Amino acid sequence: xxxxxxxxxxxSPLTAHKxxxxxxxxxxxxxxxPESTEAFARLGLTGQRAYFASRSAxxxxxxxxxxxxxxxxxxxxxxRRSMDGVWDLTDPATVLEARSVAAGSALxxxxxxxxxxxxxxxxxxxxxxAADRAGTWTCGRPLFAGHADQPWPEEHLxxxxxxxxxxxxxxxxxxxxxxxxxxxxxxxxxxxHEAFDDLPTAFLRTTRGWPDHEWEAAxxxxxxxxxxxxxxxxxxxxxxxxxASVRRQIEEVTDRLSVPAYEALGEDGCAExxxxxxxxxxxxxxxxxxxx
Numbered sequence: 229x230x231x232x233x234x235x236x237x238x239x240s241p242l243t244a245h246k247x248x249x250x251x252x253x254x255x256x257x258x259x260x261x262p263e264s265t266e267a268f269a270r271l272g273l274t275g276q277r278a279y280f281a282s283r284s285a286x287x288x289x290x291x292x293x294x295x296x297x298x299x300x301x302x303x304x305x306x307x308r309r310s311m312d313g314v315w316d317l318t319d320p321a322t323v324l325e326a327r328s329v330a331a332g333s334a335l336x337x338x339x340x341x342x343x344x345x346x347x348x349x350x351x352x353x354x355x356x357x358a359a360d361r362a363g364t365w366t367c368g369r370p371l372f373a374g375h376a377d378q379p380w381p382e383e384h385l386x387x388x389x390x391x392x393x394x395x396x397x398x399x400x401x402x403x404x405x406x407x408x409x410x411x412x413x414x415x416x417x418x419x420x421h422e423a424f425d426d427l428p429t430a431f432l433r434t435t436r437g438w439p440d441h442e443w444e445a446a447x448x449x450x451x452x453x454x455x456x457x458x459x460x461x462x463x464x465x466x467x468x469x470x471x472a473s474v475r476r477q478i479e480e481v482t483d484r485l486s487v488p489a490y491e492a493l494g495e496d497g498c499a500e501x502x503x504x505x506x507x508x509x510x511x512x513x514x515x516x517x518x519x520x
Contacts, residue, residue, distance in 0.1 A: 236361075237494025241483035244490045248399055250502040251355065253512040254335065255392040258282075258327060260517045261334035267326040272317035280310045282327045285320035286374035298371040300404045301414040306437030324378060332386040338515050339508055343385060351504040352384040354497060355391035362398040362489035369401035388505075395489055402485035406478050414438075415446035423456060423467045424475040 258264050259279065268278035280302075284295045292311040296304040336343045359376075366373040375397050381387055407417050415438050422432055433443065447465055450456040455471030467475065490498050512518055 236488070236491035237497070239487050239490045239493070239495055239498060241480060241487055243495055243498050244486045245479075245483040247358075247490055247498045247502055248395060248486065250509055251392045251505050252396060253509040253518065254389055254505065255331075255396050257334050257338070257512050257515075257518060258331040258389070260519065261330060262517065263330040263334045263337070264327065267330040268323075271323060271326060273314065273323070275310075276306065277310045277314060280307060281314045281318075282323050284311075284371075284374075285323040285327070286378055287371065288320055288374070289315045298401075298404075300407070301418050301436055303437035303439075303442075328381055328386050328390065331389040332381070332383055335385045335389060335508075335512070338511055339385075342508070342511075347504045348388065348508060349384045351501055351508075352388040352391065354493060354501040354504070355388055355395070356380070357492045357497075358489045358501075359391040359394040359398075361492035362394055365398070365488050368405060369398060372397040372401045395486075398489055399482065399486040403478075403482040406481045406485070410474065410478060413446065415442050416450055419443065419446045419450055419465060420455065420467075420471065420475055423465045424472065 273281050280295055292308040295311055296307040363376040366376055375394050381390055418432050418436060451458050455468055455474055456465045457468055459465040
């Protein structure tokens with residue numbers, strides 16, 4: 229199906245942010261659901277190898293350099309180790325199909341009888357309209373473009389999942405552009421994110437793979453720029469007023485760059501989509517496999 233070219237309806241950056249945030253658990257479930265773990269294991273993909281392969285498969289058999297560049301904040305050495313030999317085990321199309329089927333199955337299991345409700349059928353239609361419009365803005369968004377090239381599934385839960393996958397990668401590629409514009413390298417972006425959102429240090433360090441000396445060097449650079457206070461001997465870094473302002477600007481511009489997708493719906497359509505999806509998103513967040 230070709231993207232719709234409806235006349236854009238004004239949407240605020242805040243609305244774009246809220247709509248993405250409300251739907252995001254529906255996409256994020258795929259990284260934690262046992263259905264995904266089992267599907268990827270059958271293909272010989274486990275742990276972070278499954279994560280990097282499944283998310284990058286939409287771009288084809290690209291090398292670890294491309295994956296590291298488009299994922300942005302992961303240590304390239306971690307990406308290289310994870311991607312080594314992946315496409316000798318399976319192929320991108322098989323991985324993408326397994327991922328989509330697993331996402332649909334996990335959503336159906338968690339949502340139970342409400343999975344086939346008219347509300348979620350309508351939500352899938354609305355989310356697809358937004359994702360289709362995003363598909364007319366692929367320039368400079370390589371990871372999103374790879375996903376936008378994929379065929380739409382038939383089943384409405386998978387349509388809803390695929391639509392939100394597109395919308396989150398659309399936003400993510402825009403976010404990377406903003407980080408580059410602020411001259412923030414991958415580790416600096418993580419340190420700033422950690423300090424602004426008060427995230428557990430161990431989580432980001434473990435999942436992103438950067439060694440301690442890289443974190444220390446990035447922190448020192450942000451202190452030199454005046455965005456962080458010198459951290460205590462033990463404890464997280466603290467943002468300065470200027471650093472907090474920069475971090476807010478990054479989020480605000482990221483929201484603004486994601487607006488074109490949601491202009492397919494307008495303010496009323498976005499509000500309807502959020503209302504339709506909110507119970508399902510809450511059910512996903514309350515599921516035992518979803519991280520707290």
